[in-house]
Amino acid sequence: MNNDRAFERATRDWLEAGSDRTPYATIDAVLLAVRTTPQERDLRIPWRTPTMPKSLRLAAMLAIVAIVGIGASMLLRPSSSVGPAATSSQSAGPSPTSIPSPTTVPSATPLSSVAPSADTARIPHGPLAAGSYTTTVFTPPTSFTVPAGWINSSETSDRITLYFTDTAHQVSIARVIGDPLVYARPNPDYAIANPSATTVAGLPGEQTTFVLSATAAVKSFYPLSSLADSAKQGGDATLELVKHGTEARLITVDVAGTVVVILIQRPIGDTTDFDAMVQVLVESIVFN
Amino acid sequence: MDRDLVERARSGDQSAFAELVHQTSDTLFGIARRILRDPSLAEDVLQNALVTIWRKLPHLREPERFDAWAYRIVVHACYADAPRNRVWASTVRVLPVDRVNTTDEIESFSDRDELERAFRLLPLDQRAVFVLHHHVGLPLVAVAESLGIPDGTARSRLHYATRALRSAFEASKARDDLREGRLA
Numbered sequence: 001m002n003n004d005r006a007f008e009r010a011t012r013d014w015l016e017a018g019s020d021r022t023p024y025a026t027i028d029a030v031l032l033a034v035r036t037t038p039q040e041r042d043l044r045i046p047w048r049t050p051t052m053p054k055s056l057r058l059a060a061m062l063a064i065v066a067i068v069g070i071g072a073s074m075l076l077r078p079s080s081s082v083g084p085a086a087t088s089s090q091s092a093g094p095s096p097t098s099i100p101s102p103t104t105v106p107s108a109t110p111l112s113s114v115a116p117s118a119d120t121a122r123i124p125h126g127p128l129a130a131g132s133y134t135t136t137v138f139t140p141p142t143s144f145t146v147p148a149g150w151i152n153s154s155e156t157s158d159r160i161t162l163y164f165t166d167t168a169h170q171v172s173i174a175r176v177i178g179d180p181l182v183y184a185r186p187n188p189d190y191a192i193a194n195p196s197a198t199t200v201a202g203l204p205g206e207q208t209t210f211v212l213s214a215t216a217a218v219k220s221f222y223p224l225s226s227l228a229d230s231a232k233q234g235g236d237a238t239l240e241l242v243k244h245g246t247e248a249r250l251i252t253v254d255v256a257g258t259v260v261v262i263l264i265q266r267p268i269g270d271t272t273d274f275d276a277m278v279q280v281l282v283e284s285i286v287f288n
Numbered sequence: 289m290d291r292d293l294v295e296r297a298r299s300g301d302q303s304a305f306a307e308l309v310h311q312t313s314d315t316l317f318g319i320a321r322r323i324l325r326d327p328s329l330a331e332d333v334l335q336n337a338l339v340t341i342w343r344k345l346p347h348l349r350e351p352e353r354f355d356a357w358a359y360r361i362v363v364h365a366c367y368a369d370a371p372r373n374r375v376w377a378s379t380v381r382v383l384p385v386d387r388v389n390t391t392d393e394i395e396s397f398s399d400r401d402e403l404e405r406a407f408r409l410l411p412l413d414q415r416a417v418f419v420l421h422h423h424v425g426l427p428l429v430a431v432a433e434s435l436g437i438p439d440g441t442a443r444s445r446l447h448y449a450t451r452a453l454r455s456a457f458e459a460s461k462a463r464d465d466l467r468e469g470r471l472a
Contacts, residue, residue, distance in 0.1 A: 003461075006457075007453075007457050010400070011403060011422070011453060012422075013400065014399070015322065015419075015422055015423055018327070020314045020315070020317055021317075022316075022331075023331055026313070026334055026335050027310070030309060030313075030334075030338040030342075031306050031309065033335075033339050034305060034306075034342045035302060037339055039344075040344055040346060040347065
């Protein structure tokens with residue numbers, strides 16, 4: 001019994017030793033990152049507790065199956081009015097002059113996608129329909145073309161970030177105050193490879209591949225906070241160059257004296273056709 | 289946790305989230321530090337976890353369950369970041385020489401070292417259950433719910449962790465007894 005008490009006391013003393021005070025630098029870094037990190041919205045099912053009654057779960061599943069079944073039967077019925085209506089609405093849908101060639105437009109566009117906006121409208125937040133878009137908040141005004149499946153995560157004055165299907169596959173176009181390579185080259189945490197010359201929108205640029213060392217302790221966003229253009233103007237925007245587990249391709253272009261970077265991130269060793277799709281996107285970019 | 293604060297942060301209010309961070313960061317840091325046994329690594333983990341919390345807040349359907357949800361994110365961040373740091377930082381403890389002069393104090397340090405060593409040998413999932421139960425004070429059912437594991441799994445992890453720590457403690461005591469016997 002005495003041994004039990006001694007064990008409990010020793011464990012408690014050991015467990016409670018040390019300070020739990022969060023360092024100010026950590027809190028500052030988080031609040032800094034939050035200013036430029038968009039929240040995930042409407043992209044997946046909300047987190048729910050496992051206490052949801054089984055009967056409710058079953059009812060929800062049955063409802064989903066019923067809806068899918070009814071929807072499928074309506075779509076598959078040849079005499080249904082749904083088929084022709086869908087066809088006519090597709091042909092009568094918005095077709096801005098900037099819509100890309102048909103080869104880049106998949107035959108089925110997600111229902112939740114937002115159609116390409118007119119040139120003067122802001123690029124819609126969330127899923128984008130296949131088509132061409134021009135930034136109105138981000139400068140220099142930049143046009144690009146995407147097939148269906150891309151999501152506009154955020155557009156700010158110094159960056160636009162697009163995801164393809166999930167956040168692990170993303171492309172950012174950003175304005176920076178200096179060449180990120182100047183920061184990254186001497187940093188042992190980054191493995192830099194394959195530097196090569198390239199062109200974007202007819203302008204000469206440099207292309208580099210980055211991998212964050214597996215043993216890196218560096219916080220991906222924190223040391224780069226001074227690189228974003230808005231930081232120069234008193235803001236706190238950051239440019240996340242590369243995260244653990246991802247490989248990044250960075251293209252740096254000088255657009256009339258402004259350094260613009262195109263940052264492409266995907267999981268290390270990813271074998272999807274993401275690279276090829278991004279190449280089409282990059283080749284479509286035009287700085288206005 | 290203030291439900292209104294969570295709801296405001298969930299809707300994108302950055303000042304509400306900042307307040308939330310100030311209110312919760314010490315608890316979350318304490319959890320990460322105890323699971324990882326490395327304050328520096330715990331800082332990195334906490335930073336990543338808090339940014340994840342911000343990003344995923346709109347998915348939290350029940351704001352009153354914010355704490356449990358945040359614990360889960362921190363614990364998973366510990367799981368994610370620990371394997372990259374297999375070379376654990378050594379803990380160097382400076383003993384105040386002029387004060388440590390009683391057998392009890394020396395034994396106390398010895399006990400802590402044994403517990404520390406034993407705890408570092410535990411798998412992270414056992415450490416997480418132990419910390420949430422004994423440090424945060426959550427009942428086992430709440431620990432299981434927070435981590436998204438069955439009650440029985442939480443109970444078994446706690447059992448194995450406690451057994452390992454108790455063995456280490458008893459071994460330490462046996463050594464102390466032996467040493468005292470020799471000195472006597």
